[in-house]
Amino acid sequence: MTDFSMLGLNPALLAALARTGKDQPTPIQARGIPPLMEGRDLLGLAQTGTGKTLAFGLPILHRLAGQGKPVAKSARALILAPTRELVQQIAEALAQLAHGTPTAITTVVGGASINRQIEKLMRGTDVLVATPGRLIDLLERGSVSLAKVQMLVLDEADQMLDLGFIHALRKIARYLPEERQTMLFSATMPKDMAEIADSYLNRPVRVQVSPPGKAADKIEQAVHFVAQGDKANVLREYLTKHPDELALVFGRTKHGSEKLAKLLASWGFSVGSIHGNKSQGQRERTLAAFRVGETKVLVATDVAARGLDIPLVAHVYNYELPNVPENYIHRIGRTARAGREGRAVAFCAPAEMADLRAIEKLTGQAIEVIGGAPWAEHLAEAARTKARAATTQARGQRPAGAKQGGKPGGAKPGGRPAAAGKPGGGKPAGERSSGGSRGPSDGPAKPAKSGKPRVHPALAEAMAAERPNKPRRFSNKPPVRRSQG
Numbered sequence: 001m002t003d004f005s006m007l008g009l010n011p012a013l014l015a016a017l018a019r020t021g022k023d024q025p026t027p028i029q030a031r032g033i034p035p036l037m038e039g040r041d042l043l044g045l046a047q048t049g050t051g052k053t054l055a056f057g058l059p060i061l062h063r064l065a066g067q068g069k070p071v072a073k074s075a076r077a078l079i080l081a082p083t084r085e086l087v088q089q090i091a092e093a094l095a096q097l098a099h100g101t102p103t104a105i106t107t108v109v110g111g112a113s114i115n116r117q118i119e120k121l122m123r124g125t126d127v128l129v130a131t132p133g134r135l136i137d138l139l140e141r142g143s144v145s146l147a148k149v150q151m152l153v154l155d156e157a158d159q160m161l162d163l164g165f166i167h168a169l170r171k172i173a174r175y176l177p178e179e180r181q182t183m184l185f186s187a188t189m190p191k192d193m194a195e196i197a198d199s200y201l202n203r204p205v206r207v208q209v210s211p212p213g214k215a216a217d218k219i220e221q222a223v224h225f226v227a228q229g230d231k232a233n234v235l236r237e238y239l240t241k242h243p244d245e246l247a248l249v250f251g252r253t254k255h256g257s258e259k260l261a262k263l264l265a266s267w268g269f270s271v272g273s274i275h276g277n278k279s280q281g282q283r284e285r286t287l288a289a290f291r292v293g294e295t296k297v298l299v300a301t302d303v304a305a306r307g308l309d310i311p312l313v314a315h316v317y318n319y320e321l322p323n324v325p326e327n328y329i330h331r332i333g334r335t336a337r338a339g340r341e342g343r344a345v346a347f348c349a350p351a352e353m354a355d356l357r358a359i360e361k362l363t364g365q366a367i368e369v370i371g372g373a374p375w376a377e378h379l380a381e382a383a384r385t386k387a388r389a390a391t392t393q394a395r396g397q398r399p400a401g402a403k404q405g406g407k408p409g410g411a412k413p414g415g416r417p418a419a420a421g422k423p424g425g426g427k428p429a430g431e432r433s434s435g436g437s438r439g440p441s442d443g444p445a446k447p448a449k450s451g452k453p454r455v456h457p458a459l460a461e462a463m464a465a466e467r468p469n470k471p472r473r474f475s476n477k478p479p480v481r482r483s484q485g
């Protein structure tokens with residue numbers, strides 16, 4: 001069995017691993033760290049909660065040790081992640097290992113004082129962990145240079161390469177040097193995303209610990225068929241059964257999640273909520289209270305679906321099913337972390353039958369039924385039609401099925417990434433969206449192949465929250481590309 005000491009990491013890192021109780025590398029670490037230590041580009045796919053953060057974090061810290069003080073306003077490694085909370089968490093995980101060494105780790109995220117971030121960046125940093133929107137703002141102000149970046153990480157790579165982020169990423173790519181090591185990590189990687197991934201990677205090693213889209217091993221999954229209007233009462237029963245255990249409840253919309261949190265609070269549950277309508281301070285306080293178990297229930301939109309590592313989470317309730325099936329894998333992956341056990345219950349209303357089927361198709365598994373019975377096809381279809389009509393009417397939108405945008409960029413190796421939709425309104429796709437989450441009635445987002453954008457609420461929400469202060473012009477210039485081969 002591989003031991004951390006066999007991976008060639010420096011003694012300070014080995015000591016830090018021992019200090020933090022990590023003696024054996026996880027499979028993605030054992031297989032991913034050696035090629036990364038050799039400087040290879042890498043696409044790393046492994047289930048949720050299996051240590052991807054240190055799979056890229058350790059080789060980065062190893063390579064940066066002993067490089068001396070960074071140049072002012074520069075960074076040597078850049079880690080991009082889709083949400084502010086995830087950025088903070090990655091930085092904390094790395095800081096734990098770099099403790100007592102001169103390696104500097106800096107975060108930049110939206111919703112926090114940009115002046116303080118500019119000040120911190122003045123000194124330069126070894127590792128910069130960032131959300132794309134705020135980073136672009138800082139780049140455009142000339143507050144940071146990426147010219148000295150040796151290593152680039154896209155965590156939650158499929159989300160970072162998706163329509164909501166791809167324009168932002170292309171902008172950032174123009175500031176990066178061609179010579180660099182690039183690493184992409186995720187628990188899911190739809191086929192079409194792998195193609196786009198190739199345009200950022202140079203002769204990559206692909207380390208795939210499990211089939212992409214496989215849920216973490218120790219999650220006991222179940223589905224409860226329940227009418228939309230009865231969901232709150234059913235949730236109340238589940239929560240009452242496990243009063244001392246942490247439960248994460250996913251809703252689709254900011255408004256709906258907030259309403260649900262208030263209802264649960266009125267029933268006496270200790271509950272918090274996080275979504276794009278909360279201030280960053282509120283989001284951080286709520287998450288901190290939940291992390292230590294002060295708050296037992298957290299109601300969240302997909303803004304909390306990816307990467308968050310809260311070991312005490314024992315239950316995930318999909319109060320509303322995600323309309324992007326990959327996000328089901330990420331949502332339920334907030335439990336059963338690092339070999340622990342966890343339970344995930346999906347609440348499925350008639351209008352969500354198609355979402356459920358898409359999830360089961362992705363995972364290749366039928367989810368065990370623990371309540372109700374699958375809705376008959378005619379009920380499901382009627383509910384979807386009704387919901388679509390209501391949305392169309394409410395928003396004055398064109399009917400579902402009308403063309404909404406271009407194809408998400410399918411870059412071919414050797415060619416430049418295709419444009420992800422038209423540069424409408426002068427803003428990246430994610431920012432063009434009304435900032436919002438789509439209501440349950442929007443119907444499932446179609447996979448990229450259908451020609452419709454794959455933007456889902458978390459992307460739109462995250463990008464809206466990251467929107468820089470000044471309007472930006474879309475540029476058609478291709479991103480920096482390195483020669484293949």
Ligand SMILES: Nc1ncnc2c1ncn2[C@@H]1O[C@H](COP(=O)(O)OP(=O)(O)OP(=O)(O)O)[C@@H](O)[C@H]1O
Binds near residue numbers: 053307
């Ligand atoms: N070698 C190890 N031994 C023991 N615990 C570990 C090891 N590596 C990581 N962990 C712990 O496992 C947990 C999950 O790690 P991490 O957040 O990196 O997972 P992930 O693969 O990135 O998951 P996700 O796909 O949800 O982002 C963390 O609490 C981390 O400290």
Ligand SMILES: [Mg+2]
Binds near residue numbers: 052053155307
């Ligand atoms: Mg992660």
